[in-house]
Amino acid sequence: MAEADTRTRILEAARRLFHEQGYGATGVATILREAGVHPGSLYHFFRSKEELLAGLLEYYPSLFAPIVSRPIEAAEKEAVERVFALLAFYRKGLEESGCRLGCPIGNLALEVSDNHPEVRPLLERNFAMWSGTVAGWLARARLRRGTDLDRLARFVLAVMEGAVMQARGAGSLAPFDAAVAELRRHFDLLQERAGASRARRRKR
Amino acid sequence: MAEADTRTRILEAARRLFHEQGYGATGVATILREAGVHPGSLYHFFRSKEELLAGLLEYYPSLFAPIVSRPIEAAEKEAVERVFALLAFYRKGLEESGCRLGCPIGNLALEVSDNHPEVRPLLERNFAMWSGTVAGWLARARLRRGTDLDRLARFVLAVMEGAVMQARGAGSLAPFDAAVAELRRHFDLLQERAGASRARRRKR
Amino acid sequence: MAEADTRTRILEAARRLFHEQGYGATGVATILREAGVHPGSLYHFFRSKEELLAGLLEYYPSLFAPIVSRPIEAAEKEAVERVFALLAFYRKGLEESGCRLGCPIGNLALEVSDNHPEVRPLLERNFAMWSGTVAGWLARARLRRGTDLDRLARFVLAVMEGAVMQARGAGSLAPFDAAVAELRRHFDLLQERAGASRARRRKR
Amino acid sequence: MAEADTRTRILEAARRLFHEQGYGATGVATILREAGVHPGSLYHFFRSKEELLAGLLEYYPSLFAPIVSRPIEAAEKEAVERVFALLAFYRKGLEESGCRLGCPIGNLALEVSDNHPEVRPLLERNFAMWSGTVAGWLARARLRRGTDLDRLARFVLAVMEGAVMQARGAGSLAPFDAAVAELRRHFDLLQERAGASRARRRKR
DNA sequence: GATGAATGAGGCTTCATTCAT
DNA sequence: TATGAATGAAGCCTCATTCAT
Numbered sequence: 001m002a003e004a005d006t007r008t009r010i011l012e013a014a015r016r017l018f019h020e021q022g023y024g025a026t027g028v029a030t031i032l033r034e035a036g037v038h039p040g041s042l043y044h045f046f047r048s049k050e051e052l053l054a055g056l057l058e059y060y061p062s063l064f065a066p067i068v069s070r071p072i073e074a075a076e077k078e079a080v081e082r083v084f085a086l087l088a089f090y091r092k093g094l095e096e097s098g099c100r101l102g103c104p105i106g107n108l109a110l111e112v113s114d115n116h117p118e119v120r121p122l123l124e125r126n127f128a129m130w131s132g133t134v135a136g137w138l139a140r141a142r143l144r145r146g147t148d149l150d151r152l153a154r155f156v157l158a159v160m161e162g163a164v165m166q167a168r169g170a171g172s173l174a175p176f177d178a179a180v181a182e183l184r185r186h187f188d189l190l191q192e193r194a195g196a197s198r199a200r201r202r203k204r
Numbered sequence: 205m206a207e208a209d210t211r212t213r214i215l216e217a218a219r220r221l222f223h224e225q226g227y228g229a230t231g232v233a234t235i236l237r238e239a240g241v242h243p244g245s246l247y248h249f250f251r252s253k254e255e256l257l258a259g260l261l262e263y264y265p266s267l268f269a270p271i272v273s274r275p276i277e278a279a280e281k282e283a284v285e286r287v288f289a290l291l292a293f294y295r296k297g298l299e300e301s302g303c304r305l306g307c308p309i310g311n312l313a314l315e316v317s318d319n320h321p322e323v324r325p326l327l328e329r330n331f332a333m334w335s336g337t338v339a340g341w342l343a344r345a346r347l348r349r350g351t352d353l354d355r356l357a358r359f360v361l362a363v364m365e366g367a368v369m370q371a372r373g374a375g376s377l378a379p380f381d382a383a384v385a386e387l388r389r390h391f392d393l394l395q396e397r398a399g400a401s402r403a404r405r406r407k408r
Numbered sequence: 409m410a411e412a413d414t415r416t417r418i419l420e421a422a423r424r425l426f427h428e429q430g431y432g433a434t435g436v437a438t439i440l441r442e443a444g445v446h447p448g449s450l451y452h453f454f455r456s457k458e459e460l461l462a463g464l465l466e467y468y469p470s471l472f473a474p475i476v477s478r479p480i481e482a483a484e485k486e487a488v489e490r491v492f493a494l495l496a497f498y499r500k501g502l503e504e505s506g507c508r509l510g511c512p513i514g515n516l517a518l519e520v521s522d523n524h525p526e527v528r529p530l531l532e533r534n535f536a537m538w539s540g541t542v543a544g545w546l547a548r549a550r551l552r553r554g555t556d557l558d559r560l561a562r563f564v565l566a567v568m569e570g571a572v573m574q575a576r577g578a579g580s581l582a583p584f585d586a587a588v589a590e591l592r593r594h595f596d597l598l599q600e601r602a603g604a605s606r607a608r609r610r611k612r
Numbered sequence: 613m614a615e616a617d618t619r620t621r622i623l624e625a626a627r628r629l630f631h632e633q634g635y636g637a638t639g640v641a642t643i644l645r646e647a648g649v650h651p652g653s654l655y656h657f658f659r660s661k662e663e664l665l666a667g668l669l670e671y672y673p674s675l676f677a678p679i680v681s682r683p684i685e686a687a688e689k690e691a692v693e694r695v696f697a698l699l700a701f702y703r704k705g706l707e708e709s710g711c712r713l714g715c716p717i718g719n720l721a722l723e724v725s726d727n728h729p730e731v732r733p734l735l736e737r738n739f740a741m742w743s744g745t746v747a748g749w750l751a752r753a754r755l756r757r758g759t760d761l762d763r764l765a766r767f768v769l770a771v772m773e774g775a776v777m778q779a780r781g782a783g784s785l786a787p788f789d790a791a792v793a794e795l796r797r798h799f800d801l802l803q804e805r806a807g808a809s810r811a812r813r814r815k816r
Numbered sequence: 817g818a819t820g821a822a823t824g825a826g827g828c829t830t831c832a833t834t835c836a837t
Numbered sequence: 838t839a840t841g842a843a844t845g846a847a848g849c850c851t852c853a854t855t856c857a858t
Contacts, residue, residue, distance in 0.1 A: 006821075022315055024228040028849055038823050039850070045821090049849065100318045106366075109373035110314045111226055114304045123373035148386075154379050155386035158366025162310075165365050166358065169313035169327035175358050182352075182359035189393040210838095232832055242840050243833075253832065414842075430723060432636040436828055446844050447829070453842090457828065508726045514774075517781035518722045519634055522712045531781035556794075562778065562787050563794035569777050570718075570770025577721035577735035583766050590760075590767035597801040618817090640853055650819050651854075661853065 007045045009035040011059045014052055019104040023053060023111050050116055053108070057122035060105065061129050069133050079141035080187050083134055087160055087180050091173065094164065099171050102164045105130075131157045143190045152190075159183045211249045213239040215263050218256055223308040227257060227315050254320055257312070261326035264309065265333050273337050283345035284391050287338055291364055291384050295377065298368065303375045306368045309334075335361045347394045356394075363387045415453045417443040419467045422460055427512040431461060431519050458524055461516070465530035468513065469537050477541050487549035488595050491542055495568055495588050499581065502572065507579050510572045513538075539565045551598045560598075567591045619657045621647045623671050626664055631716040635665060635723050662728055665720070669734035672717065673741050681745050691753035692799050695746055699772055699792050703785065706776065711783050714776045717742075743769045755802045764802075771795045 004012065013035035017026040028049055032039060046052040068089060076085045093101060105126045113120055134153035143152075159179055166175035217239035221230040232253055236246060250256040276289045297305060309330045317324055338357035347356075363383055370379035412420065421443035425434040436457055440447060454460040480493045501509060513534045521528055542561035551560075567587055574583035625647035629638040640661055644654060658664040684697045705713060717738045725732055746765035755764075771791055778787035 021319065022228065024226065025319060027847070029847080040824075040852085041822055043850065102314065105373075106369055107314050109369050110306065110311050113372045113375070115225065115229060117375070120373060120375045124375070127370055127373055127379070148382075151382040151386050154370065154382040155363065158363050158370060158379075158383040159359065161366035161369050162362025162364065163366075165310055165313050166331055166362060168317045169309075169324060169331055171317070171321070171324045171328070175331070175362075178352075178355040178358040179362040182355050186390045186393070189390070231830070233830080242838095244835090244839060244841085247833070248838070429727065430636065432634065433727060435826075437826080448831085448845075449843055451829065510722065513781075514777055515722050517777050518714065518719050521780045521783070523633065523637060525783070528781060528783045532783070535778055535781055535787070556790075559790040559794050562790040563771065566774025566778060566787075566791040567767065567770050569774035570772065571774075573718055573721050573773050574739055574766065574770060576725045577717075577732060577739055579725070579729070579732045579736070583739070583770075586760075586763040586766040587770040590763050594798045594801070597798070639851070641851080652818060652820085652856090655854070656817065 006035075006037060006041055010037055010042055010045060010052070011056055014056050015059070015104070018053070018056065018108065019101055023108060050118070053112065053116065054119050054122060057105075057108070057119055057126060060126055064126075064129055064133070073137075079137045079139075080191070082137045083156055083187070084180070084184065086134065087156075087163075087183075090160055090164055091176060091180070094167050094173060094176060099167050099173065102168050103161060106161045106164065127157060141191070144193065147190060156183065210239075210241060210245055214241055214246055214249060214256070215260055218260050219263070219308070222257075222260065222312065223305055227312060254322070257316065257320065258323055258326060261309075261312070261323055261330060264330055268330075268333055268337070277341075283341045283343075284395070286341045287360055287391070288384070288388065290338065291360075291367075291387075294364055294368055295380060295384070298371050298377060298380060303371050303377065306372050307365060310365045310368065331361060345395070348397065351394060360387065414443075414445060414449055418445055418450055418453060418460070419464055421445075422464050423467070423512070426461070426464065426516065427509055431516060458526070461520065461524065462527050462530060465513075465516070465527055465534060468534055472534075472537055472541070481545075487545045487547075488599070490545045491564055491595070492588070492592065494542065495564075495571075495591075498568055498572055499584060499588075502575050502581060502584060507575050507581065510576050511569060514569045514572065535565060549599070552601065555598060564591065618647075618649060618653055622649055622654055622657060622664070623668055626668050627671070627716070630665075630668065630720065631713055635720060662730070665724065665728065666731055666734060669717075669720070669731055669738060672738055676738075676741055676745070685749075691749045691751075692803070694749045695768055695799070696792070696796065698746065699768075699775075699795075702772055702776055703788060703792070706779050706785060706788060711779050711785065714780050715773060718773045718776065739769060753803070756805065759802060768795065 010031065013031045014026070017031055017034060020026075028039070028042065031037075031052075032042060035042075042052070046055055068086070072082055072085045072089065076082045090103060105123065108119075109123045109127075113123060131150070131153035134156050135149040138149050138152060163176040163179035166179070167173055169175075214235065217235045218230075221235055221238060224230075232243070232246065235241075235256075236243060239246075246256070250259055272290070272293060276286055276293065280286045280289045294307065309327065312323075313327045313331075317327060335354065335357035338360050339353045342353050342356060367380040367383035370383070371377055418439065421439045422434075425439055425442060428434075436447070436450065439445075439460075440450060443450075450460070454463055476494070476497060480490055480497065484490045484493045498511065513531065516527075517531045517535075521531060539558070539561035542564050543557040546557050546560060571584040571587035574587070575581055577583075622643065625643050626638070629643055629646060640651070640654065643649075643664075644651060647654075654664070658667055680698070680701060684694055684701065688694045688697045702715065717735065720731075721735045721739075725735060743762070743765035746768050747761040750761050750764060775788040775791035778791070779785055
């Protein structure tokens with residue numbers, strides 16, 4: 001692991017700290033210390049803490065494929081199961097942290113979208129990438145006729161975020177598991193009479 | 205009397221400001237100014253900003269019935285429609301504020317649950333009241349056999365929170381509407397074979 | 409000398425430091441240290457460094473009579489001589505400081521009037537008090553017919569400020585003395601044929 | 613060649629910015645941006661911001677003849693009128709800028725002479741060139757016997773600087789005009805009995 | 817001689833809280 | 838109990854300058 005360049009070190013420190021403490025609760029000084037960087041350097045790359053936030057939201061999409069979607073796609077071939085593997089990924093994060101942290105993008109969406117509206121398009125871009133990936137997977141699933149895949153993917157994202165939120169509030173995985181179980185039921189219903197005759201492209 | 209007034213004025217100011225700006229971004233000085241109160245007074249009623257937060261989370265449940273659930277129950281008698289009236293209530297809040305503000309409890313859950321774990325039980329109590337109310341309504345609905353009402357209510361809460369989050373991030377109601385439409389579909393499927401003939405008021 | 413109140417201690421520290429170093433070159437931290445005060449205290453009385461500057465420019469007029477004009481009026485009864493005593497007061501300030509410091513109001517006028525236009529009225533008020541005092545003195549002088557006392561007083565102020573400026577630039581009293589000597593000549597000419605017959609009110 | 617260009621671009625940027633904002637309030641970064649130059653380049657030509665200031669004060673005299681004195685000498689042949697044309701030059705500067713900016717040398721004299729004593733000789737050199745030019749003009753005027761031309765020229769400079777200062781403080785040309793009018797009177801008195809019959813072009 | 821990243825001290829201001837009246 | 842001054846740590850950011858390329 002070569003010494004990352006300064007800009008990336010700053011982004012990585014910000015990513016971790018914003019995830020752990022939130023945007024407002026993270027001081028620039030802490031980011032500097034964790035990144036091993038001087039104030040002037042940070043402000044050389046980012047004009048303000050707010051632009052660092054924007055930079056981070058532009059950086060996140062580059063992490064999604066290598067860390068999240070590609071491993072899932074490699075491990076799981078069946079479309080609907082990929083969706084639940086994705087939810088399991090977030091469950092694991094909650095479990096390992098004692099129902100802390102949650103979804104970094106979701107956290108920022110609630111914390112900063114009102115006070116820093118410039119970042120809204122970047123938040124949306126992250127949500128769109130997430131739900132777009134899910135929709136892409138589901139294109140290969142056999143679901144009831146009339147299913148709107150983009151809408152369904154947005155729904156999955158909503159369930160995930162709302163489930164994570166309840167788990168963090170409760171300090172327990174129970175509400176997360178409840179929401180996911182009900183989502184599973186929704187998929188069961190969508191698949192129930194889906195393709196009596198449809199040919200399956202792949203098997204696993 | 206005057207005491208109760210002062211305390212309530214503080215709570216109301218905190219409620220509004222935490223909702224508009226978040227907990228961390230709201231300074232105690234701002235709360236004082238908005239409540240028309242001096243520091244000594246606030247610290248007479250609450251030992252710290254954190255205890256004010258706790259006080260607010262204890263105060264919120266007292267607002268839920270008069271402001272949220274009772275008006276819905278009065279206006280809508282059908283169980284499932286009450287659920288969607290509840291979601292419409294949040295949609296209206298988003299619409300009127302330009303996709304800002306969102307759910308005050310959800311915002312606090314993501315912002316403070318890690319850094320202030322003492323308030324977790326209070327957050328959970330608010331979530332439980334919300335989903336408990338929904339579950340109570342749904343007890344009178346005719347849904348598929350095997351439907352777990354508490355689980356379904358938690359699911360509704362998750363969808364609402366995740367839909368609000370996406371709308372705030374996007375600055376648009378579209379993802380909210382998408383998630384709610386898919387939730388409607390879930391209810392349709394749950395009701396499909398539940399009761400042979402019962403009329404549904406709406407379809408989409 | 410009783411311990412002055414906090415606000416006055418701050419103003420006195422600012423007065424001295426702004427005079428010695430200028431407004432921009434004086435850090436708030438230095439003012440705090442010299443006044444023996446904590447940041448919150450300063451910002452309790454003044455909303456910003458700029459408002460402290462405004463407060464100082466409102467404070468200055470209260471010093472003019474006791475420190476400047478009244479001692480001169482007590483020591484010197486003749487009108488024109490009072491004017492030159494006033495100039496001598498500034499000369500003494502230059503002499504004792506090695507041609508440094510100069511006129512505190514003049515310094516601020518050049519340094520801040522562009523970047524902080526809100527203080528212009530306060531600068532003007534200080535200039536008006538100074539020249540108003542001079543004009544008041546000259547009302548009792550025998551000067552050529554047609555002499556505009558306010559205009560003459562503004563002229564005296566201009567000469568003083570311009571003379572102080574040159575002395576500070578040169579690091580020498582010579583240009584100051586040259587300007588004052590020429591101003592003396594102007595007064596000599598104004599008095600030359602002034603009142604052949606006019607009765608003198610006072611003698612000394 | 614390219615070197616001369618760069619150095620001059622830096623000096624011109626510094627001249628403009630120091631005039632508009634003052635020395636202390638102008639950041640080196642701003643100078644760099646306005647000059648289109650990188651830090652290393654500036655520090656190649658000037659060892660510090662302070663040396664840039666010195667360089668600027670050495671550069672200024674080269675601008676005085678082409679921009680200030682020669683145009684006046686071309687337009688106005690009469691000695692005393694040249695002096696008032698010079699004052700009109702500064703008045704125009706105030707008028708065009710809304711009583712901002714003022715005399716660049718005077719501004720620097722008050723701002724930097726205490727904190728940067730090394731530049732005092734350069735300030736004095738600028739003042740001496742200015743008053744020397746005026747004294748040179750006045751050598752051809754018919755003034756009262758015993759008039760000390762250097763002293764009178766220093767006096768004119770003092771009036772100009774003090775008049776500019778008051779105009780900037782007041783945000784109005786009135787005090788400038790008052791001081792100049794009184795200076796006109798001084799010249800009138802000096803010329804009164806000097807030459808029996810010489811016609812004056814203008815009277816106040 | 818140009819480039820642009822790095823340095824680290826210091827800039828002004830706000831924070832939640834406590835104290836004296 | 839209300840008041841408003843005091844506390845002192847920490848907030849984000851800019852400064853003039855230097856370094857390696």
